Amino acid sequence: MPALIGPTTRLHRAWLDAHAEWGLGSHEDGFGLVPADEVGSPTGFAAWVARLAAESDRVTYRWLVEDDRVLGGIALRHGFDDFVRQAGHIGFGIRPSARRRGLAAWALGRMVDEARGLGIDRVLLVCEAGNVASARTIERLGGVFEERRDTEHGPALHFWIPTGESGT
Template sequence: MTGHQTARLIAPTSRLHRAWLDAHAEWGPGRHEDGFGLTAADEIDSATGFAGWIRRMAGESAQTTYRWIVDDSQVLGGIALHHQLDDHVRWAGHIGFGIRPSARGHGLAGWALGCMLERARRLGMDRVLLVCAAGNNASARTIRRGGGVLEGVVDTELGPAQRYWITL
């Protein structure tokens, strides 16, 4: 893994079921990784369940752009852009991203964020909210490098969170 030079952003696909499960396993147990649109109700282990999850995300494409960060046939991370400011976005942000542990530190998150900010511009958005856990220095640094300006820290059900706005 040498960074984002050979990585691509692609729409989620059932074709990468095994590769996605490998990335998912690397995160380990606990909270689901950001940027994938995965909910506790999604069944991802079986081919049928995984295909249903992919169909659900495709059906949400008018409201949310989901992209996977892939290199060759390896899933390195995910990023999602929510197009409207609603209650979910006020809590979680317009853009969420996650990079699998073995792929971190190579600039992938910043590169993917830049691509998603360009998508937001093309959609006519004038600013986007990004939220990360307080203490998640890597995400905060990525957001600031992308133009994020700290609005403040708020308490959430998951603990303190930093809220950043990026003006497009």
């Protein structure tokens, strides 16, 4: 049974296994990883996990874990700034070997609930135009297509998912 947990140094090796599965150059949505993060060493990994914890007033990071195996990551951005307008409130990614199990939809549903708890009435989700699996997952969770936008990374689809809150 999968669980959503906060980032932890305890799963360093398991996270590195997931990271390696994505392969070099692949973007791992939902983990908050930036090019400056050095995650290979225990010290660098601990610094990265500490940075994620320090951002918890602005972003909720969760890892999808099953039997101490990191299956993916998901992040909920709390505000609505220029970055959220471009990348969305929620970003998620599932490691290739764990896809097609419904994990993304399961995690996304829980993060929509988390957004509701924060008083966010609807969340913006953005995916690459060619990412049919993500678009279907978003639509399955009630995502309403808004528009297709050209970005520096290529065309992107923008969806809104209502959280059930009103007035915010």
